[in-house]
Amino acid sequence: MSHAVFQLDGITKTYPATGAEEAFVALSRVDLDIAKGEFLSIIGPSGCGKTTLLNLLAGFLKPSTGTVWRSGLANPAPGPDRTMMFQDYALYPWMTVAENVGFGLLAKSLPRRERDEIVRHFIRLVRLQGFEDKYPDQLSGGMRQRVSIARALAPDPAVVLMDEPFGALDSLTRDEMQEELLSIWAETGKTFVLVTHSIDEAVFLSDRVIAMSAKPGRIQTVLDIPLARPRRPDIRTRDADFLELKQTIFDLLHHGRGASHGPSAGGH
Ligand SMILES: Nc1ncnc2c1ncn2[C@@H]1O[C@H](COP(=O)(O)OP(=O)(O)OP(=O)(O)O)[C@@H](O)[C@H]1O
Numbered sequence: 001m002s003h004a005v006f007q008l009d010g011i012t013k014t015y016p017a018t019g020a021e022e023a024f025v026a027l028s029r030v031d032l033d034i035a036k037g038e039f040l041s042i043i044g045p046s047g048c049g050k051t052t053l054l055n056l057l058a059g060f061l062k063p064s065t066g067t068v069w070r071s072g073l074a075n076p077a078p079g080p081d082r083t084m085m086f087q088d089y090a091l092y093p094w095m096t097v098a099e100n101v102g103f104g105l106l107a108k109s110l111p112r113r114e115r116d117e118i119v120r121h122f123i124r125l126v127r128l129q130g131f132e133d134k135y136p137d138q139l140s141g142g143m144r145q146r147v148s149i150a151r152a153l154a155p156d157p158a159v160v161l162m163d164e165p166f167g168a169l170d171s172l173t174r175d176e177m178q179e180e181l182l183s184i185w186a187e188t189g190k191t192f193v194l195v196t197h198s199i200d201e202a203v204f205l206s207d208r209v210i211a212m213s214a215k216p217g218r219i220q221t222v223l224d225i226p227l228a229r230p231r232r233p234d235i236r237t238r239d240a241d242f243l244e245l246k247q248t249i250f251d252l253l254h255h256g257r258g259a260s261h262g263p264s265a266g267g268h
Pocket residue numbers: 015016024025026044045046047048049050051052053217
């Protein structure tokens with residue numbers, strides 16, 4: 001692995017007490033290095049702190065104790081070097097596809113022609129040529145998610161953070177989007193960090209999967225996914241190593257153990 005784009009050192013995140021609610025420890029003792037160019041997924045039960053962890057990486061939240069190191073800076077504020085993609089696409093409904101994709105570029109004072117060129121490039125990358133002037137409500141869910149990917153990539157961030165990006169899609173579209181995301185990741189060489197509830201998605205996409213446990217949110221296991229790349233879609237059903245890795249993560253999440261000796265995979 002090349003050098004780390006993030007180093008998380010002894011992170012705890014406590015949400016303060018409010019009214020009747022007691023203070024809540026969402027993350028406890030999280031130590032993690034994220035390597036440049038890796039595809040990392042975070043999986044775990046609801047409430048284990050996945051989104052909190054992503055928000056710490058984005059700089060939207062600060063840790064209660066410990067440090068998020070990035071490029072020599074401790075707990076840096078949000079910046080254009082990290083962009084976030086959400087499940088609900090978070091597109092501006094009053095903007096066209098091209099305007100949505102170009103939105104993150106407005107902060108950079110680029111000449112109009114250069115900005116248009118970048119927007120064209122990313123619309124091509126996500127295969128939405130011909131839809132530049134459509135509005136989000138004229139697109140399917142998969143197309144909206146493509147716009148969202150293009151918008152996240154257009155400012156040329158080093159790190160793309162994704163919170164359940166495909167959660168709202170039907171399973172066939174979801175499989176297709178995962179394959180597209182992998183080829184975009186391979187093409188751009190950026191670091192991708194993905195939060196997901198899908199074991200299948202995590203194994204198919206990732207170099208490493210972080211399995212978390214709840215109460216308090218902790219990293220339970222960091223699992224390497226040594227499957228060859230490029231990964232063909234049919235490894236999901238045919239590849240014994242793929243199925244074994246799924247079973248291992250299933251066991252970790254359901255029983256808190258990583259051993260896998262079952263004859264068939266039981267993950268979702
Ligand atoms: N602003 C907040 N104030 C108080 N508690 C919060 C706040 N945000 C999150 N929490 C609590 O912290 C815990 C972790 O939340 P987080 O959203 O990070 O979990 P998650 O693993 O992403 O969950 P899910 O899979 O359901 O999205 C949850 O129990 C949640 O209720």
